[in-house]
Amino acid sequence: MVRDIDVKLLTDNIKEMCIEATHYLSPDMCAALKTATENEESPLGKQVLDSLSENLEIAGKEMIPICQDTGMAVVFLEIGQDVHFVGGNVVDAVNEGVRRGYVEGYLRKSVVGDPIERINTKDNTPAILHTEIVPGDKVKITVSPKGFGSENKSRIFMLTPADGIEGVKNAILTAVKDAGPNACPPMVVGVGIGGTFEKCAYMAKKALTRDISVASEKAWVADLEKEMLEKINNTGIGPGGLGGRTTALAVNINTYATHIAGLPVAVNICCHVNRHAVREL
Amino acid sequence: MSKNIVKVPLSKEDAKSLKVGDYVYLTGTIYSARDAAHKRMSEALAKGEALPIEMQGNVIYYMGPSPAREGRPIGSAGPTTSGRMDAYAPTLLDLGLRGMIGKGKRTNEVKDAVVRNGAVYFAAVGGAGALLSHCIKKAQVVAYDDLGPEAIHKLEVEELPAVVVMDSEGNDLYLTATEKYKR
Numbered sequence: 506m507v508r509d510i511d512v513k514l515l516t517d518n519i520k521e522m523c524i525e526a527t528h529y530l531s532p533d534m535c536a537a538l539k540t541a542t543e544n545e546e547s548p549l550g551k552q553v554l555d556s557l558s559e560n561l562e563i564a565g566k567e568m569i570p571i572c573q574d575t576g577m578a579v580v581f582l583e584i585g586q587d588v589h590f591v592g593g594n595v596v597d598a599v600n601e602g603v604r605r606g607y608v609e610g611y612l613r614k615s616v617v618g619d620p621i622e623r624i625n626t627k628d629n630t631p632a633i634l635h636t637e638i639v640p641g642d643k644v645k646i647t648v649s650p651k652g653f654g655s656e657n658k659s660r661i662f663m664l665t666p667a668d669g670i671e672g673v674k675n676a677i678l679t680a681v682k683d684a685g686p687n688a689c690p691p692m693v694v695g696v697g698i699g700g701t702f703e704k705c706a707y708m709a710k711k712a713l714t715r716d717i718s719v720a721s722e723k724a725w726v727a728d729l730e731k732e733m734l735e736k737i738n739n740t741g742i743g744p745g746g747l748g749g750r751t752t753a754l755a756v757n758i759n760t761y762a763t764h765i766a767g768l769p770v771a772v773n774i775c776c777h778v779n780r781h782a783v784r785e786l
Numbered sequence: 787m788s789k790n791i792v793k794v795p796l797s798k799e800d801a802k803s804l805k806v807g808d809y810v811y812l813t814g815t816i817y818s819a820r821d822a823a824h825k826r827m828s829e830a831l832a833k834g835e836a837l838p839i840e841m842q843g844n845v846i847y848y849m850g851p852s853p854a855r856e857g858r859p860i861g862s863a864g865p866t867t868s869g870r871m872d873a874y875a876p877t878l879l880d881l882g883l884r885g886m887i888g889k890g891k892r893t894n895e896v897k898d899a900v901v902r903n904g905a906v907y908f909a910a911v912g913g914a915g916a917l918l919s920h921c922i923k924k925a926q927v928v929a930y931d932d933l934g935p936e937a938i939h940k941l942e943v944e945e946l947p948a949v950v951v952m953d954s955e956g957n958d959l960y961l962t963a964t965e966k967y968k969r
């Protein structure tokens with residue numbers, strides 16, 4: 506059975522989700538920050554982490570965005586194959602939701618219409634829209650406003666099969682060390698391994714939206730996530746890059762099949778303001 | 787322990803006395819400027835024009851706020867990455883700029899200019915924009931209005947928390963702080 510969904514529903518929900526995501530972090534992010542604060546050894550690091558908790562409280566209570574960089578709006582739509590959109594164009598509806606969310610929600614407009622001409626579009630559109638077709642008749646929306654202090658530190662490495670797992674570990678550590686204080690640590694590190702150039706980057710981005718308290722379903726990947734988190738925290742970069750034991754809150758890794766000649770690795774760095782709102786229609 | 791309150795604009799003596807790792811609270815007047823405003827200032831200088839704000843003794847906050855809700859002076863107001871201003875900072879420091887507030891590493895050129903002019907580089911907590919907005923009591927656009935969040939704002943701040951990450955002798959906390967917690 507085909508299910509009709511009015512695209513106005515996309516607009517209304519995405520508008521609210523832009524505002525929600527920029528003012529409240531998900532429970533897993535809040536919990537991880539709390540645990541990190543308890544365990545941090547550096548006094549200055551602890552002070553930074555305390556400020557972050559206080560910041561979250563003020564943001565939610567007074568409706569001031571958690572961070573002034575309210576990001577570029579990355580929207581994932583997982584569309585059931587039995588869904589039939591009615592009432593307009595999906596892409597326009599998504600952008601209209603972003604426009605309303607950023608204008609009505611007092612969010613910063615940080616998007617320029619052309620990478621070289623650099624004229625601000627004044628409503629934070631266009632969004633970055635990713636769509637996937639999945640079984641069923643539902644639509645899962647994830648809105649993930651991405652800040653660029655950390656986005657700028659993200660990397661892609663086209664490794665060769667001979668580089669193997671050690672090459673992968675090296676790539677992740679290289680990106681994190683290079684990011685250092687610029688990416689507002691404690692970070693969340695999203696990693697894609699395998700696929701093609703663009704698939705790999707997409708997996709890294711999507712990995713950031715996964716609940717950080719949930720490990721990968723693949724045993725070797727879950728082990729790698731754990732090992733890399735420990736290695737990253739052993740760099741000593743710490744909260745704000747001012748030294749400490751909390752450099753990352755989580756490493757989330759996604760993998761996919763790849764070519765006999767390749768081993769792509771993408772590392773999407775996110776700050777502690779790892780924002781995502783999720784809803785299902 | 788009492789709060790280490792530092793007056794801004796920053797006097798030569800205060801700048802000299804601040805040491806790397808000091809946790810301070812800035813009170814007084816500062817200016818916001820980020821990428822686009824720095825580019826315009828540099829273009830103005832290249833044309834031999836005057837800058838829209840005085841540099842001597844002043845402190846620039848690398849920050850572009852989110853819009854203010856009714857009744858508030860400013861929206862979320864945390865630091866942006868300083869490194870993108872590295873190409874412009876030495877010139878401004880040579881014109882008398884005494885402090886910069888941002889986040890992240892600087893180049894050796896900036897460090898040399900900091901030492902040469904007895905200036906200070908502070909870090910504010912990145913991603914604490916809601917908290918930091920409470921320390922800003924007044925905000926007024928004083929130049930480049932058309933740049934929106936990237937316009938230069940004059941900011942009255944009260945006890946804005948910041949850490950000295952590079953002092954007037956060129957000591958760099960980002961280089962030394964991690965050692966102690968490395969395993």
Ligand code: SF4
Binds near residue numbers: 864
């Ligand atoms: S990196 Fe994250 S926390 Fe830092 S300024 Fe950008 S969005 Fe905010």
